[in-house]
Amino acid sequence: MIVIKNRSVRSFIRVAVPFFVIPALALFGSIAFDRKKHIIISLAAAFFALMVFISGFEKKSVGTRRLVITAVMTALCFIGRFIPFLKPITALTIITALYLGGESGFLVGAMTAILSNIYFGHGPWTAFQMLAWGLIGLIAGFLSEPLKRNKLLLLIYGAAAGIAYSFIMDIWTVLWYNNGFDTRLYLSALVTAIPYTLSYMISNVMFLVVLAKPFGEKLGRIKIKYGV
Numbered sequence: 764m765i766v767i768k769n770r771s772v773r774s775f776i777r778v779a780v781p782f783f784v785i786p787a788l789a790l791f792g793s794i795a796f797d798r799k800k801h802i803i804i805s806l807a808a809a810f811f812a813l814m815v816f817i818s819g820f821e822k823k824s825v826g827t828r829r830l831v832i833t834a835v836m837t838a839l840c841f842i843g844r845f846i847p848f849l850k851p852i853t854a855l856t857i858i859t860a861l862y863l864g865g866e867s868g869f870l871v872g873a874m875t876a877i878l879s880n881i882y883f884g885h886g887p888w889t890a891f892q893m894l895a896w897g898l899i900g901l902i903a904g905f906l907s908e909p910l911k912r913n914k915l916l917l918l919i920y921g922a923a924a925g926i927a928y929s930f931i932m933d934i935w936t937v938l939w940y941n942n943g944f945d946t947r948l949y950l951s952a953l954v955t956a957i958p959y960t961l962s963y964m965i966s967n968v969m970f971l972v973v974l975a976k977p978f979g980e981k982l983g984r985i986k987i988k989y990g991v
Contacts, residue, residue, distance in 0.1 A: 773818040773819075774818075776814055776815060776817075776818040777815060777818050777819070777865075777901075780811045780812075780814055780815050781815055781869060781897060781898055781901050784811055785873075785893070785897070786894060788804050788807055788808050788890055789804070789808070789887075789890035789894050789935075791804070792804030792887055792890055793887040793890075793891075793938045793939070794938065794942075794943075801889065801890075802885055804887070804890050805877050805880075805885060805890055805893065806877075808873065808889075808890050808893045809873065809874065809877050809893070812869060812870050812873035812874065812893065812897060813870065815866050815869050815870065815897075815901070816830070816833070816867060816870040817866075818866060819864050819866030819867065828989045828990070829863055829864075829867060832863060832867075832982070832985060832991065833859065833863060833867045833870055833871055836855060836856075836859045836863075836867075836871050837870070837871045837878070839851075839855055840852045840855045840856060840871060840872075840879075841878055843855060844875065844883070848962070848966075849962065849965065849966035849970070851974065852872075852875055852896065853896065853899055853924050853925065853928065853963070853966070853967045853970075854921060854966075854967050854970035854971045854975070855871070855970070855974065856868050856872040856875070856899055856900040856903070857899065857910075857917075857920070857921060857924065857967075857971065858974060858975055858978045858979060859871045859900060860900040860901065860902075860903035860904035860907065861903060861904070861907045861979065862907075862979060862982035863982065863986070863991065864904050864907075865900060865901040865903065865904020865905055866901070866904065867900070868897075868900025868903050868904050869897040869898070869900045869904075870897070870900075871896075871900055872893070872895075872896025872897040872898075872899060872900040873893040873894075873896060873897040874893075876889055876892035876893040876896055877889055877893055880892070887935065887938075888932070888935050888939075891932055891934065891935040892932070894931060895928045895931040896928070898927070898931075899924045899927060899928065903920065903924075906920065911979070914975070917971055917975060918971055918972065921964075921967035921970075921971045922964040922967060922968055925961075925962075925964035925965075925966070925967045926960055929953070929956050929959060929963060932956075933949060933952040933953055933956055936952045936956075937949045937952055940952075
């Protein structure tokens with residue numbers, strides 16, 4: 764397990780990669796790469812997601828333990844994507860971030876997209892899914908303390924995450940349809956996607972109501988027991 768000891772470098776990675784590097788990769792890939800080469804962008808995004816995760820710890824032993832738990836949460840999200848209609852991916856990503864940190868949440872969200880798309884189909888949209896779920900996890904980690912203290916705030920965040928996911932994915936929709944970004948088309952796509960956005964919001968809130976407490980208790984005990 765690689766450890767980045769320099770705090771300024773870790774802080775730079777945590778900001779630059781999720782908010783600049785991966786968005787740039789997603790946009791570049793959707794415009795410049797044909798669909799046969801999209802996996803290059805997805806693999807590059809996966810590499811940078813791992814860099815974000817690595818930037819979140821100082822000790823090798825702690826990072827290894829966190830990686831194991833993060834891998835388990837990623838596997839659960841992967842399985843959850845096969846549930847029809849309402850899916851627990853975003854909720855589990857948020858819960859991971861609350862108890863293991865935003866870096867773990869980012870990795871779970873990003874890796875769930877690339878791994879599950881082995882079955883559901885890869886394309887330029889994969890990088891946008893990695894970005895959307897990853898950012899939802901990362902920001903949940905930043906807000907972990909108030910979200911853990913206030914159940915209502917957590918549910919509001921889950922609903923907002925459903926909106927954010929739709930907003931990010933509709934950027935890809937416009938780029939695919941128009942071969943470039945158009946504000947009017949983007950607004951039209953957002954309106955057209957309202958039923959899907961509502962389903963994302965309902966799914967996130969529903970699974971957070973059901974899963975936040977039991978998973979939070981389990982992850983909290985594991986965190987204390989293994990010093991994660």
